[in-house]
Amino acid sequence: MSNKARALPVPRASEHTPLHARNVSFDWAGTPLHWLPGDPSTTHTINVLHLLLPAGERWFVHVYRQALPYIRDDALRADVIGFIGQEAIHSQAHDAVLPRLRELGLDPTPYTAQVDWMFEKLLGDRTLPPGRARRWWLLERVALIAAIEHYTAFLGEWVLGAEELDRRGADPVMMDLLRWHGAEEVEHRSVAFDLFMHLDGGYRRRVRTWAAAFAALFFTWQRGVRFFMENDPTLPNGKATFKEYVRGGREGVLPTFGAIARTVPQYLDRRYHPSQYGDTQQALDYLATSPAALAAEQRTAGRPARPEQHGES
Template identity: 50%
Template structure:
């Protein structure tokens, strides 16, 4: 593989490290946003996608880590991997909680597992004539594109006053905001990793654009399919409840979901040649939430007690 391009760091380095949080779901209802099944289950799609997806992030980054020549980036990547591994575990516990409440997600998540483990595994699928180098670079471009959306969603959930007004389950809201804050905190790492290992332009930029061209429609499809699956199989709803765009848009107007404009505008920003994800969200807001998050504070306290013992 050719010599990687060293990334530029347009902002002061911020330490990225996993927080070993845990959440107690025993009191969390299935509809954790009261009387809002569509908003609840549109957000719940995160739990369907992220356990397998974030395990895949870590696997791909492990493949690429030996190529990193910049020490600050190497440190950031290791912190990113630790955070993503923790996210995967914590969202998996939500799936267990949903199953305990009678909502079996396995038929959906098996297909997500297949997507990440087989279609996006170490070898190109279907005998595609790609070198190992090019296949790794393409998968890194997908992760960078996905992280663009997770940064936007993370920034949104930190300021989602509509969720606060709706009286959601506080444990679920803390999970979402802890995760969202860490997404903002490490929002530039996947992009910097891709830029560092993606080879020279113009191929590097074209592959970055291709990564977004693949990621955006696939995420939209998976999200719609996932929301429809959850609504249809929720045992507390009327038989075979359906996802509807009308109900989704009503939830958007209430501030329970991000607007289509917020999500769509992330794409042209990302495609600007001068773009860098440090432009996304507020690191100050993210760090402030992490300092107040019940789960993050409990994790920090546990670390402190262990250090003193």
């Protein structure tokens, strides 16, 4: 038996659910700059999501559309198509926060321009000849997405249980955005890894791309927090500090470093499968009560049927 065959984990079938995009929208008119009252450091640490995700998830969609022709399993193809739909909505939802930040005096354009460059140029399509080189670059990016999705699922699970944010009066609209998105990350957490295993599954590629993804996330996130703190118009001497992050983790308003550290051996274990971590039912329970998700369902239910649905041409 080959090393690759031995490395194939068995997913938990009970954690699989059919995926569909929920076309949510949020009203940001009443959301304050510091949506976690009295805690700009935690607010801006989480706000980095709005800087990274629009470009990052557009990139996910672009790469996965290129991968679709190589998928030989109908069930996985359906999962990937559902994943693409959800990620496209995620990108739009976080992008819609940025105009509100500008209204409140914090223009994120200098930072988002750098993020756009990273995903569109550094990680974008390259002029490569058809064949092995082009496929290698596609597989590298598919593996990178699998590693990144390990962390988006971790964050999704964390925010679903982060009750301290509610106790401290976090803005309910922002919390619904974060938990709706987090729930969908938990819901589709296996898709990126399953696609990677289907197209390649090489353990060395998994380790190499995990290291690149982890380093990139750490670098871009801490730079994003620094950008927010230094440009917040209400903080004349705003600075991002390690001490503040540790404090947030200790108080339950941010993930702890210990929790983040435990994600490393999880992903690098040859027996790893994302379905082994997280709780799909917890995610679905939140989605069943999310104000934005419920409103999206009501809009969909009230939409007139298209002519072709009644057999008209």
